[in-house]
Amino acid sequence: MANDTRQRILEACSICIARDGVRGMRIQDVCTQAGVSTGLVYYHFADRDGLLAAALEYVNVDSVARREEPVAGGVGSRGLLLELLLGEIQDDESVRAKSIVWNEIRAIAVFEPPLARHLSTSTAAWQSHVAELVTGHTGAGTEACRETALLLTALVEGISGRWLSGQLDTAAARAALKRGLDAILPERR
Amino acid sequence: MANDTRQRILEACSICIARDGVRGMRIQDVCTQAGVSTGLVYYHFADRDGLLAAALEYVNVDSVARREEPVAGGVGSRGLLLELLLGEIQDDESVRAKSIVWNEIRAIAVFEPPLARHLSTSTAAWQSHVAELVTGHTGAGTEACRETALLLTALVEGISGRWLSGQLDTAAARAALKRGLDAILPERR
Numbered sequence: 001m002a003n004d005t006r007q008r009i010l011e012a013c014s015i016c017i018a019r020d021g022v023r024g025m026r027i028q029d030v031c032t033q034a035g036v037s038t039g040l041v042y043y044h045f046a047d048r049d050g051l052l053a054a055a056l057e058y059v060n061v062d063s064v065a066r067r068e069e070p071v072a073g074g075v076g077s078r079g080l081l082l083e084l085l086l087g088e089i090q091d092d093e094s095v096r097a098k099s100i101v102w103n104e105i106r107a108i109a110v111f112e113p114p115l116a117r118h119l120s121t122s123t124a125a126w127q128s129h130v131a132e133l134v135t136g137h138t139g140a141g142t143e144a145c146r147e148t149a150l151l152l153t154a155l156v157e158g159i160s161g162r163w164l165s166g167q168l169d170t171a172a173a174r175a176a177l178k179r180g181l182d183a184i185l186p187e188r189r
Numbered sequence: 190m191a192n193d194t195r196q197r198i199l200e201a202c203s204i205c206i207a208r209d210g211v212r213g214m215r216i217q218d219v220c221t222q223a224g225v226s227t228g229l230v231y232y233h234f235a236d237r238d239g240l241l242a243a244a245l246e247y248v249n250v251d252s253v254a255r256r257e258e259p260v261a262g263g264v265g266s267r268g269l270l271l272e273l274l275l276g277e278i279q280d281d282e283s284v285r286a287k288s289i290v291w292n293e294i295r296a297i298a299v300f301e302p303p304l305a306r307h308l309s310t311s312t313a314a315w316q317s318h319v320a321e322l323v324t325g326h327t328g329a330g331t332e333a334c335r336e337t338a339l340l341l342t343a344l345v346e347g348i349s350g351r352w353l354s355g356q357l358d359t360a361a362a363r364a365a366l367k368r369g370l371d372a373i374l375p376e377r378r
Contacts (some may be wrong), residue, residue, distance in 0.1 A: 020328045021300045023212040100299060109354040110289060111210045116354045120237050123356060150351075157350055158343030161205030165298040167312060180340050183373045 006044050010058040013051055018097035024054065050073040054119040055068045056105050059098040060122045076188065077136030081152075084133065085177055088156050089163055091170045101162050106157065127153050134185060148185055155180045195233050198223045202240055204347075207286035211241065211293040242307040245294050247312045248287040254305040266325030267377075271370055273322065277345050278352055278362045288349050295346065316342050322373060337374055344369045 011036035031038050045051040052155045076106065088099060110114040131142075131149035138145065156177065163173040203222035205214045216237065220227050235241040277288060298305040320331075320338035326376065328335065352362035 021297070023297075024300070035333055082203060103296055103299060106350050106354060108210070108212075108290065111213070116356075119354060120356050123351075135274075147293050147365070150365055151344070153374065154347030154351060154365065155340065155344050156347070158345070158347030159237075161346055162312075162343060162348075165295060165308060166302075167305075167309050176336070176339055177342065179336060180344075180373070183340065183341075184369070 001046075005034075005036060005040060006054075009036060009041055009044060009051075010055055013055045014059055014097050014101050017055065017093060018100040019101075019102055027051070035133065050115055052105065052115060054145065055101055056115075056118050056122055059101045060126070060174050062124075074109075077133045078185065081133040081137065082178065082181055085132070085152060085156055088160060088172055089170060089173045090175060091166070096164070100164055102157075103161060103164055123153070137188070151179065151184050153165075155184070191233075194223075194225060194229060195243075198225060198230055198233060198240075201242055203248055206244065206293055207289040210289075211297050220280045221343060227355070228245075238301075238303055241294065241297075244290055245307050245311055249315065262374070266322045267269070267374065270319065270322040270326065271367065271375070272373050274341060274345055274366055274370060275363055276364060278349060278359060280359045281375070285353070289353055291346075292350060292353055297325065309341045340373050341370065342374070349359055353355075 009030065013025070013030045015033055016029050020026075020029070027038060027041055030051070031041055034041075040077075041051065045054055088095070090096075105115060105119055109119045127146075127149045128154055132147045134140070134145040134148045134152075135142070140148075158178050158181070159168065159173050162168040163170065168176065198219065202214070203220045204222055208351065209215075209218070210293070216227060216230055219240070221228055223230075230240065234243055247277050269293055277284070278287075294304060298308045314334070316338045319341055320334045322330070323334040323337045323341075327337075329337075346364050348357065348366050348369070351357040352359065
């Protein structure tokens with residue numbers, strides 16, 4: 001029950017951020033969206049920073065779920081990787097909302113060290129999942145796979161920024177991402 | 190003289206954004222930083238949006254200057270391209286400030302269509318300069334070079350985000366960028 005409320009507040013928070021940005025997000029709007037009292041929000045998240053950090057974790061939950069799936073070796077890994085990366089850019093309201101939350105928090109973390117730490121943890125988790133899939137495909141050493149994963153995830157972030165600001169439509173952004181994967185991690189012949 | 194004042198206000202605006210973010214930037218702080226009256230700021234830029242758009246153009250001036258340099262073909266182009274891309278990530282206060290301004294405006298453009306249009310114009314100009322250097326190196330067709338330039342510039346944006354939020358230090362960010370260029374636009378054998 002308490003867990004349901006927490007989820008509901010986080011979903012509401014992610015909707016508010018996607019609509020108004022972190023700058024425009026007011027705790028009161030999150031309460032209205034979630035249908036809960038401000039007291040309940042502060043009970044679960046202590047303060048605005050706590051809510052933002054939890055929202056970041058929340059938008060990261062899909063990746064966490066995928067992270068727990070077993071990683072197949074060989075061609076399977078690259079297919080999964082392509083799917084995982086393309087999953088970040090889709091014509092789907094919830095995917096777009098989550099991407100906006102990430103994008104906002106990335107920008108704001110430049111000025112807010114506590115948020116930067118949460119961002120760093122979330123990004124590292126995502127990146128090591130990607131590195132695992134790279135290893136499954138190439139069998140290369142840990143360091144090389146980590147470097148490849150850094151390029152792939154940074155490219156997703158760069159292309160997502162173009163997509164969210166309307167410089168690329170969904171199809172063009174996905175096509176660019178696929179070309180990027182082909183260049184950075186070519187298919188095995 | 191009027192031009193000097195304009196430049197001074199834009200430099201001050203870029204310093205304020207780098208320090209406080211666009212969210213924290215107040216016209217009054219820009220005036221104090223530039224040593225001018227609010228009236229003068231509104232005279233030159235009409236409103237806050239006008240000032241932000243002009244600041245984006247201002248931080249883009251370096252690239253514009255480089256864009257006017259003649260593009261050499263062959264190995265020279267790739268060297269210039271590497272230099273141009275690495276130029277975005279340097280241990281230099283002014284480079285970092287400009288990068289923060291870009292990063293902020295990219296994030297905010299998601300919510301502000303007029304700013305998104307300015308961003309799109311600036312990005313397109315930068316990207317076509319990069320495409321020109323790619324053409325100089327590969328001699329490939331326009332569309333292929335444009336696609337390569339999209340990947341390279343999006344990668345710069347993604348890696349810059351990691352750098353600005355302290356997830357990568359300058360050396361690591363530059364090394365990643367160089368590896369990205371090697372993957373996306375390999376040196377000719």
